[in-house]
Amino acid sequence: xxxxxxxxxxxxxxxxxxxxxxxxxxxxxxxxxxxxxxxxxxxxxxxxxxxxxxxxxxxxxxxxxxxxxxxxxxxxxxxxxxxxxxxxxxxxxxxxxxxxxxxxxxxxxxxxxxxxxxxxxxxxxxxxxxxxxxxxxxxxxxxxxxxxxxxxxxxxxxxxxxxxxxxxxxxxxxxxxxxxxxxxxxxxxxxxxxxxxxxxxxxxxxxxxxxxxxxxxxxxxxxxxxxxxxxxxxxxxxxxxxxxxxxxxxxxxxxxxxxxxxxxxxxxxxxxxxxxxxxxxxxxxxxxxxxxxxxxxxxxxxxxxxxxxxxxxxxxxxxxxxxxxxxxxxxxxxxxxxxxxxxxxxxxxxxxxxxxxxxxxxxxxxxxxxx
Amino acid sequence: xxxxxxxxxxxxxxxxxxxxxxxxxxxxxxxxxxxxxxxxxxxxxxxxxxxxxxxxxxxxxxxxxxxxxxxxxxxxxxxxxxxxxxxxxxxxxxxxxxxxxxxxxxxxxxxxxxxxxxxxxxxxxxxxxxxxxxxxxxxxxxxxxxxxxxxxxxxxxxxxxxxxxxxxxxxxxxxxxxxxxxxxxxxxxxxxxxxxxxxxxxxxxxxxxxxxxxxxxxxxxxxxxxxxxxxxxxxxxxxxxxxxxxxxxxxxxxxxxxxxxxxxxxxxxxxxxxxxxxxxxxxxxxxxxxxxxxxxxxxxxxxxxxxxxxxxxxxxxxxxxxxxxxxxxxxxxxxxxxxxxxxxxxxxxxxxxxxxxxxxxxxxxxxxxxxxxxxxxxxxxxxxxxxxxxxxxxxxxxxxxxxxxxxxxxxxxxxxxxxxxxxxxxxxxxxxxxxxxxxxxxxxxxxxxxxxxxxxxxxxxxxxxxxxxxxxxxxxxxxxxxxxxxxxxxxxxxxxxxxxxxxxxxxxxxxx
Numbered sequence: 001x002x003x004x005x006x007x008x009x010x011x012x013x014x015x016x017x018x019x020x021x022x023x024x025x026x027x028x029x030x031x032x033x034x035x036x037x038x039x040x041x042x043x044x045x046x047x048x049x050x051x052x053x054x055x056x057x058x059x060x061x062x063x064x065x066x067x068x069x070x071x072x073x074x075x076x077x078x079x080x081x082x083x084x085x086x087x088x089x090x091x092x093x094x095x096x097x098x099x100x101x102x103x104x105x106x107x108x109x110x111x112x113x114x115x116x117x118x119x120x121x122x123x124x125x126x127x128x129x130x131x132x133x134x135x136x137x138x139x140x141x142x143x144x145x146x147x148x149x150x151x152x153x154x155x156x157x158x159x160x161x162x163x164x165x166x167x168x169x170x171x172x173x174x175x176x177x178x179x180x181x182x183x184x185x186x187x188x189x190x191x192x193x194x195x196x197x198x199x200x201x202x203x204x205x206x207x208x209x210x211x212x213x214x215x216x217x218x219x220x221x222x223x224x225x226x227x228x229x230x231x232x233x234x235x236x237x238x239x240x241x242x243x244x245x246x247x248x249x250x251x252x253x254x255x256x257x258x259x260x261x262x263x264x265x266x267x268x269x270x271x272x273x274x275x276x277x278x279x280x281x282x283x284x285x286x287x288x289x290x291x292x293x294x295x296x297x298x299x300x301x302x303x304x305x306x307x308x309x310x311x312x313x314x315x316x317x318x319x320x321x322x323x324x325x326x327x328x329x330x331x332x333x334x335x336x337x338x339x340x341x342x343x344x345x346x347x348x349x350x351x352x353x354x355x356x357x358x359x360x361x362x363x364x365x366x367x368x369x370x371x
Numbered sequence: 372x373x374x375x376x377x378x379x380x381x382x383x384x385x386x387x388x389x390x391x392x393x394x395x396x397x398x399x400x401x402x403x404x405x406x407x408x409x410x411x412x413x414x415x416x417x418x419x420x421x422x423x424x425x426x427x428x429x430x431x432x433x434x435x436x437x438x439x440x441x442x443x444x445x446x447x448x449x450x451x452x453x454x455x456x457x458x459x460x461x462x463x464x465x466x467x468x469x470x471x472x473x474x475x476x477x478x479x480x481x482x483x484x485x486x487x488x489x490x491x492x493x494x495x496x497x498x499x500x501x502x503x504x505x506x507x508x509x510x511x512x513x514x515x516x517x518x519x520x521x522x523x524x525x526x527x528x529x530x531x532x533x534x535x536x537x538x539x540x541x542x543x544x545x546x547x548x549x550x551x552x553x554x555x556x557x558x559x560x561x562x563x564x565x566x567x568x569x570x571x572x573x574x575x576x577x578x579x580x581x582x583x584x585x586x587x588x589x590x591x592x593x594x595x596x597x598x599x600x601x602x603x604x605x606x607x608x609x610x611x612x613x614x615x616x617x618x619x620x621x622x623x624x625x626x627x628x629x630x631x632x633x634x635x636x637x638x639x640x641x642x643x644x645x646x647x648x649x650x651x652x653x654x655x656x657x658x659x660x661x662x663x664x665x666x667x668x669x670x671x672x673x674x675x676x677x678x679x680x681x682x683x684x685x686x687x688x689x690x691x692x693x694x695x696x697x698x699x700x701x702x703x704x705x706x707x708x709x710x711x712x713x714x715x716x717x718x719x720x721x722x723x724x725x726x727x728x729x730x731x732x733x734x735x736x737x738x739x740x741x742x743x744x745x746x747x748x749x750x751x752x753x754x755x756x757x758x759x760x761x762x763x764x765x766x767x768x769x770x771x772x773x774x775x776x777x778x779x780x781x782x783x784x785x786x787x788x789x790x791x792x793x794x795x796x797x798x799x800x801x802x803x804x805x806x807x808x809x810x811x812x813x814x815x816x817x818x819x820x821x822x823x824x825x826x827x828x829x830x831x832x833x834x835x836x837x838x839x840x841x842x843x844x845x846x847x848x849x850x851x852x853x854x855x856x857x858x859x860x861x862x863x864x865x866x867x868x869x870x871x872x873x874x875x876x877x878x879x880x881x882x883x
Contacts, residue, residue: 221749225749225750225752226748226749226750227739227740227745227750230732230735230739230750231739233725233728234725234728234736237725237726237727237728238721238722238724238725238726240721240722241721241722241723241724241725241736243682243704243722244680244682244704244714244716244722244723244736244737245704245705245736245737245739246681246703246704246705246706246707246708246737246740361389
């Protein structure tokens with residue numbers, strides 16, 4: 001009542017604040033664009049057209065969105081349990097190993113079964129990689145922020161070793177695995193649509209997108225409708241209350257981190273089995289880190305995560321088109337815009353809160369007596 | 372009291388302050404006379420703390436003016452308040468523990484480039500102040516080695532050292548033994564006699580009656596009345612605070628204590644080799660009996676509750692229910708609940724509730740694994756909501772809306788949610804910590820009545836409270852803890868002095 005953290009209606013926190021943050025990021029980006037002598041309006045329209053204006057663009061946007069949904073969900077689930085998992089990058093990387101092993105060595109299985117096996121393998125590898133830092137925090141008190149970031153480096157080194165020395169075909173100089181056989185690939189959505197008689201543009205968008213949406217529903221059910229989710233949220237918000245209620249925070253830490261690692265691995269499914277069809281170096285390309293911003297912007301709620309992921313997916317795709325159309329504007333400019341969005345939506349999440357609170361307190365319709 | 376000539380020490384005119392839609396202070400006007408002790412009472416959330424925070428510069432009023440000694444004062448920061456001669460002793464002390472008293476006192480008023488000069492001067496002043504007011508703290512003692520009462524006096528010293536003429540004390544006796552509280556009141560009396568003005572914020576009406584000259588009663592952000600203390604009765608004050616008549620004493624019927632339900636044997640927690648936060652605590656609670664644990668906060672009561680509630684495993688000793696040894700064998704809190712025990716934790720914010728959770732979610736905390744809340748693999752939300760709605764209604768939680776987050780209820784209603792959850796589980800044994808801390812008078816009455824009802828139904832209850840009055844009103848037996856040990860047992864009818872001596876760690880006279 002008398003705290004400094006003054007109240008806003010929930011919808012304002014969930015909708016107005018993120019919109020303001022994105023608008024601020026875009027405004028600052030606009031200034032930079034203007035400074036290098038381009039018209040901000042033209043740039044925005046090119047960006048939007050690149051992302052949504054044509055079939056292939058939409059396909060690519062949703063393909064990138066899929067990656068962001070997975071890494072956003074990964075960060076979000078750990079966040080609900082009060083954990084800051086910044087190791088999605090490494091967990092997804094290892095998840096890619098699981099996918100690749102399944103696709104390379106179990107490709108005799110019928111595709112539907114292979115898909116299930118590949119999902120299970122990626123989840124197991126990602127969860128396994130997350131288990132070690134989780135166990136270290138739960139039982140030995142090493143903070144996951146430190147350990148997960150270290151495990152990203154370890155994962156990177158391990159994968160280089162495996163790709164160069166173990167998985168690369170004999171005689172190949174490329175640090176990548178053999179290409180998967182044709183029937184060990186996730187179907188592209190344009191192929192599925194074609195089979196159903198609908199023509200859509202060719203893009204790497206594949207069945208992983210559907211799996212990502214299913215994971216969103218599963219995430220919601222788990223967090224808000226199950227005992228485990230209840231326990232995770234309790235431990236995340238108030239560990240002392242969790243102990244009081246007979247929950248084991250250590251156990252919950254391990255569970256949350258493993259779920260997080262498993263979700264992060266979804267992006268490996270999308271990239272490796274869905275698009276690249278071989279295991280390559282560095283396919284995680286920073287998605288794990290941007291997932292943090294996605295989850296924070298989306299308030300760790302699946303609906304918010306999908307919207308934030310769509311925003312970042314559109315920036316990736318639209319930005320690539322923009323860099324192609326406008327030589328003045330390089331790929332780095334797009335990275336800068338992303339950076340600004342992360343800055344405003346993540347680091348300065350509550351920057352506009354005091355102004356918004358003041359605005360709301362001026363609105364007589366919202367004033368109601370404290371019950 | 373004789374009216375002092377001249378302008379009042381503090382005059383507030385039309386002070387208003389809103390936080391969003393909540394109007395914490397509404398058009399408050401108040402005059403505090405020089406050289407008087409002025410009490411401000413009110414329930415939690417009545418706006419006392421907000422008003423004092425405005426006076427001390429933590430908040431700015433939306434409207435209204437402040438005059439100090441007749442001059443208009445523009446107080447925007449605590450520095451302004453200090454410059455205007457206002458000193459504040461906070462509920463939670465603002466001291467640097469490893470520093471000495473002297474170092475703490477000069478903090479922020481060091482004066483000069485080197486410490487030495489200011490220190491020497493400060494020392495002389497400090498010694499004079501201590502002598503004048505009987506504060507009894509040595510300037511060179513380390514704060515961490517002082518008792519809570521002494522630490523509080525360091526806070527008073529800090530204010531006096533900064534030439535405060537007006538001293539505001541926010542709930543100063545919550546952490547003190549009765550003897551320490553008496554000492555504090557003597558000091559306040561001396562301050563008044565030397566012309567200082569004291570504002571005492573409290574919810575304890577007896578303190579108001581004991582030492583104030585005038586008292587202002589706040590309710591829902593307004594001052595409902597300002598009275599001469601000598602013209603008013605305890606009952607009248609309570610009525611003004613709550614806005615209706617209040618039963619000051621709950622009706623305690625005699626219940627014959629039955630068989631021993633709960634027994635603890637030699638509970639010990641060794642913190643370090645020679646430090647024990649619990650030291651061979653043994654006690655029994657019978658059916659139909661309330662055993663009160665009295666003691667100054669921090670003497671092992673919290674640890675005892677946590678051990679009984681199954682929240683820690685770093686102890687030795689046995690816990691038995693109806694003669695059957697439960698622990699160490701069965702120790703998880705959920706297993707304990709399954710064995711007919713319930714635990715109302717001391718600190719509902721830290722343990723008893725998850726503030727952002729809906730009331731309904733808080734109503735299953737600790738019982739979330741029970742079958743009646745499950746539907747297949749999912750939680751049965753309909754069952755949880757209807758169960759919560761029933762609990763809120765039976766415990767008169769306002770508003771009875773199971774969808775509201777716990778944080779949006781008042782302290783008393785939050786506590787009722789915790790009690791509803793634990794009581795309705797129908798345990799044989801209840802461990803209750805600070806059931807009325809931060810709870811308004813109306814709710815206190817309700818909670819006490821419920822505890823006595825449980826007792827009448829043959830439940831065994833262990834009550835831990837720092838409010839001696841509460842323990843006296845409810846308990847059949849009082850057990851006093853000091854430094855992790857049980858130092859004595861007495862009946863609720865013994866005098867304050869006797870219990871106070873036990874609480875202070877003085878050896879009990881045999882037969883008390």
